[in-house]
Amino acid sequence: xAVTVRVPGSLKEWFRGSDEASCQGGTLGECIDQLDxxxxxxxxxxxxxxxxxxxxxxxxxxxxxxxxEGLATSISDGDELGVIxxxxxx
Amino acid sequence: MIIxxxxxxxxxxxxxxxxxxxSYTVYQGKDMTNGEVLEYWGKWLVLGEKDKLDxxxxxxxxxxxxxxxxxxxxxRTPPLNLGVEECVMxxxxxxxxxxxxxxxLAGFGIKMKAWVTERETMEMWLPGGLLLERxxxxxxxxxxxxxxxxxxxxxxxxxxxxxPEETYKTWEQ
Numbered sequence: 001x002a003v004t005v006r007v008p009g010s011l012k013e014w015f016r017g018s019d020e021a022s023c024q025g026g027t028l029g030e031c032i033d034q035l036d037x038x039x040x041x042x043x044x045x046x047x048x049x050x051x052x053x054x055x056x057x058x059x060x061x062x063x064x065x066x067x068x069e070g071l072a073t074s075i076s077d078g079d080e081l082g083v084i085x086x087x088x089x090x
Numbered sequence: 091m092i093i094x095x096x097x098x099x100x101x102x103x104x105x106x107x108x109x110x111x112x113s114y115t116v117y118q119g120k121d122m123t124n125g126e127v128l129e130y131w132g133k134w135l136v137l138g139e140k141d142k143l144d145x146x147x148x149x150x151x152x153x154x155x156x157x158x159x160x161x162x163x164x165x166r167t168p169p170l171n172l173g174v175e176e177c178v179m180x181x182x183x184x185x186x187x188x189x190x191x192x193x194x195l196a197g198f199g200i201k202m203k204a205w206v207t208e209r210e211t212m213e214m215w216l217p218g219g220l221l222l223e224r225x226x227x228x229x230x231x232x233x234x235x236x237x238x239x240x241x242x243x244x245x246x247x248x249x250x251x252x253x254p255e256e257t258y259k260t261w262e263q
Contacts, residue, residue, distance in 0.1 A: 006201055006202040007202075008137035008138070008176055009137070009138065009139070009176060010137070010174075010175035010176045057204065057206075059202075059203060059204045059205065062134075062192070062203030062204060062205045063205060064204075064205070064206065064210065067210075080202075080203065082202040082204045084135060084137060084202075084204055085173055085174045085175075086173070086214075086220060086221075087169060087172035087174045087220075087221055087224065088135055088137055088169075088176075088178045089135065089204075089206045089210065089211065089214065090172070090211055090215060090221040
């Protein structure tokens, strides 16, 4: 499943200067694993010390994934993930 | 109408009627209750540099004037104290209208979809909530002041949660 991941300009360094990346996986967790292969360390940026979503906000097609099934959220071909700093949500 | 008062940390876009006391938390012409706001109200987030958001605000102002978008606010400066390095624009609307509002934003080139509900926002600002605690830390409050701020935040939010039938009143910012 090919997924587009978008980040705001302030997080472009995460994707070597691009505000967009692509990844694959059947679930959000698998997508993050795959991203971490291409961009080592990104898992630690996206997940907290317990390996859970919490340090930032992740959206699947606009929906906060913590309101879906978290890392187990199913991903479909063509989906879009958005990542923003947690505090931007307040 | 763009309200750009340098004394406020936010720049607002309201319909002129809001300045005359009308609420912007309205659905189909009727003021929303606390319960309806918790169920339906939210915002699309747009992050960017201040000048880019100024340009976007100019483009969105007509949609606020014709009531397609109820309200917008955005940061005058990046909220660095909360760990955010860009300005954040919050484009408020009812969930039941959010697809139409998203089409407007997408039409102006916004790509990243991020919807946050008012309930989620309130949870972030509850006593012990990450944003409230982070904000208080940035203010360098002593413990007594922190406790007072927590109590006030808790009381305000509890009132909304405990009175779902009451007409929602927006908070002064």
